[in-house]
Amino acid sequence: MEAQQSVLSPAGADAQSIATLSWIMFCAAALIFFGVVLITIFAHKGNEAWRRRLSSNAFIFCVGIIFPTVTLVALLIYGLMLTGARVMATEADALHIEVVGEQWWWRVRYTESGAVTANEIRVPVGRQVEIKLTSADVIHSFWAPNLAGKVDMIPGVVNVIRLRATKTGTYRGQCAEYCGGPHALMAFHVIALEPAQFEEWLAEQQRPARSPTGALQIEGESRFISKGCNACHTIRGTAANGAIGPDLTHVGGRISLAAATLPNDVRSFGRWIRDNQHIKPNNRMPPFGVLTDRELAALAAYLEGLQ
């Protein structure tokens, strides 16, 4: 299985060049290290001739000054070229996405279509994706190591990251700047899909929520309003239009809950709603211990049904 969150298994052009640079540096550093060890051995155990050679002005000048200068300058030039190549121009058919880091989740909006989701970014393979990054509160950092380097999300500033997935798959990202409390549980997924599949998904995301089916789900829909979930969450197509927490219109179709903290299933919904302060301490959602088991089951069934 491919690693979901690793700089060593690149799945994007950007991550590929970073990986190549890293390997070049690892290998060169290893060679130089062995060279230094060899020289040290000769300096201690070698005969008089070797010692004289190693302590000559010419050797020190060549290996101690010329060699590092040339190596480091070469590395710098290569690095600058790589960085220059990374600053891609925006392509005409690029997909535009806006991601806002919030304590402790990710608000995601697809610019062209207006589709809104959270903690999960789906992208088409092969197409350039331009993501505008900012923050609603403190500094976060957007980092999906399989796809690209990390870029800070700063309140009041919009940073841009451009990436292109080269193979389909599910990749995990992580907030890479300590942002308080449950920072370690602020993660997300990037899912690279075949273009046709992606368009299908995007069209689904733009639709209002599907209607609940079955008595339990229908009860859950009315509990969502009466218990006040709608104060913070939006479910498009219903009366719920809260703007504080994640949009839940299609929450059942996402692969995780609570910013990649829990798997997305009925049980997790129930646990999260009632016990979220144990699962992700200090997160901004209050724990709903007021719910009875029946009410909780209804809410979980309803939310899981929002595919």
Added chain:
Amino acid sequence: MPRSQNKHVTWRVVLASWRVGAIWLGAFIAILVMGGFLVAWSGVYSVAASRGHWPGFRLLLEFGMRSSVRTHALGIDVPNLDDPALVERGAGHFQGGCAPCHGAPGRPSSPIVYAMLPEPPDLGATVPAWKTNELFWIVKNGLKYTGMPAWPAQQRDDEVWAVVAFLQRLPNTTASEYQALANLEPRRQEVPIRALAQGGPIGTGLAACSRCHALDGAGRPSGAFPRLDIQTAEYLFLQLQSYDQDTRHSGIMQPVAAELEEAEMRRLAEYYASQRPVQRQEPAAGNEASVARGQRLATIGLPDQGIPPCLSCHVEDPAVRDPLYPALSGQYASYTIQQLELYKSGRRRGTPAAEIMSVMAERLTAEQIKAVSIYLSGLQAAR
């Protein structure tokens, strides 16, 4: 050499005499402890309240008590106690919680109480001898060995201050003024003889809800007591239960709830929930800009600060509102402010609902709490 030897010898003498002193002291203390134990064991000393104290002993005890209260009350800041609602709230509790021992204007306490040692003083006469911060300390902490209890809910300084606000007025309160403040029925001459024989003449015990919340549940115009007429039976019952179990803390309401049985709580909750809400035509007492800010908070919230609209959960329409969520429309602003401050400072925790509300209240500033409470108090109460 001889000098240093001399010094050595001196040290040994000093050390030896110290040792001897310590042994004597230890023996003395041991005799004292054993003597004390023997006296206690023998039962010679009389603990009879009927016997009074040894001459002069009472003066010493009172001197110690006064000094202790004075020292411990240092550094207690006295808030503004002029609010008539505070005095009313204090008087309401005084009748049920304090008057049984201390008596009240025109209502001397029982002869049983006078046989206590020390006998609970007539507060009208003794209150002026204490400073305000000292009164607060006594009401909050009680007095050891006197029978004066501590405040049952140590989190609720606000309630203690209400009692102190009333105590300050007590020396100048006439019997009829007290009757009005504590909302007492005058002694009825025409009580049916069976009722008199069964229930006695007073009938104004601790759990007489109506003395504070009124028979229609609308409280009093001053806002001293929260309105019950706007709430559901489910909510009121849950609150009584929470007071009884001390998951909602109050030195005023917990003793009341503790007197009630579950079935009584349910009947009282249903009674008040069935009252037709009184419509108060009272202009919101805040400036327009503040009321507008309150309206914004209540209806739209402040999403940037993570504050959802109050009326999402506390829906105005009772048909839509969850029966366990309280109505805020038409509730007295002073009560809503007080409760939000308790949530914000972490003193109203313990029930699942409080865990939700305290998260919200922590995000509100004092100014926002005031603005939104005033706005909500101006809404029409609905049922």
